[in-house]
């Protein structure tokens with residue numbers, strides 16, 4: 001299945017990506033600009049709605065197909081991080097929203113009229129220890145009043161809606177720490193200036209992300225998705241798809257690095273021969289290729305299980321782990337192969353190197369995957 005699968009989708013996404021060349025991404029990176037034209041083109045072509053069922057205006061494709069879209073973007077030299085949220089954030093609404101919510105929002109998300117690019121989970125004082133998050137949503141009549149702070153919320157300025165995880169019952173009052181949190185679909189425009197403030201975080205990559213402050217932000221009670229108190233479970237339900245999709249992005253990056261390194265190693269003549277003739281140069285590239293191919297097998301396993309509605313948490317986590325590791329190692333090899341030129345922006349290597357590094361940390365850090373596998377696959381004692 002892997003490389004040749006879904007060839008039609010690959011060709012179509014590649015053709016679209018060709019119109020956004022390396023100069024386009026370099027300029028966006030230099031200016032720290034959001035790649036608006038690219039995201040619009042991708043949305044208009046319907047790719048961002050890949051996972052939305054046809055009855056709600058989407059393409060109704062499987063996770064395998066959706067993952068190919070993101071893989072091809074990264075493989076073409078682009079960065080799916082600008083828009084991947086639009087593809088998977090809606091999963092929470094799709095799985096747990098009421099029929100009325102789905103009918104209202106999903107067709108507009110599918111057409112791009114509404115952007116659901118933003119998800120608010122991480123908080124500055126609790127980090128990965130999500131169940132201790134402090135943002136509270138208190139019900140008052142037909143509204144919830146939200147107070148708290150989030151950090152690292154991506155694409156908020158290029159999103160109309162935000163999936164927000166907040167406590168509706170204080171931690172001290174629940175039996176299990178995973179209870180008492182709820183999911184809301186927040187209208188960002190309505191909340192901005194009404195207690196919601198944003199502070200951009202300048203960071204290592206061109207990734208739009210913010211500190212977000214909620215100061216008595218009132219949201220309508222019907223913003224609640226599913227049942228009150230079940231929000232943490234709803235977030236977990238969406239993680240398998242997210243992990244497999246991010247794995248595919250890393251696979252795309254990995255192939256990009258290997259192709260780039262291979263081409264340069266054939267081309268660059270030092271000591272009267274191509275540098276790629278030296279085993280010291282060619283072996284690391286070959287090793288990277290092997291590791292990407294292996295990670296890709298796990299990515300396909302995760303996607304296939306997901307699309308057959310079978311349990312796939314272990315495979316999705318392992319695919320993300322292997323792919324993020326392989327792409328990072330390939331990035332390092334590609335940079336080394338290019339010598340000094342690897343540091344020059346015009347080669348794109350240093351940009352992609354920075355971009356792929358993120359996936360060791362977000363949306364989940366490597367240690368947390370290892371801990372999942374240790375506890376849930378190997379049955380080792382729980383450590384936190």
Ligand SMILES: Cc1cc2nc3c(=O)[nH]c(=O)nc-3n(C[C@H](O)[C@H](O)[C@H](O)COP(=O)(O)OP(=O)(O)OC[C@H]3O[C@@H](n4cnc5c(N)ncnc54)[C@H](O)[C@@H]3O)c2cc1C
Pocket residue numbers: 118119120121122123126127128129151152153154155203207209358361362363364365366367368371384
């Ligand atoms: C560019 C960017 C975009 C992001 N976008 C979003 C977004 O849109 N929405 C959102 O909600 N979040 C977002 N995040 C947040 C991201 O999900 C978190 O940064 C990530 O989950 C790690 O959390 P933390 O930064 O709080 O690290 P911490 O929880 O402080 O952990 C720091 C380090 O310690 C390790 N660690 C912590 N506890 C343990 C333990 N018990 N055992 C072993 N190791 C441990 C972690 O693995 C990590 O390496 C984004 C982050 C970045 C950098």
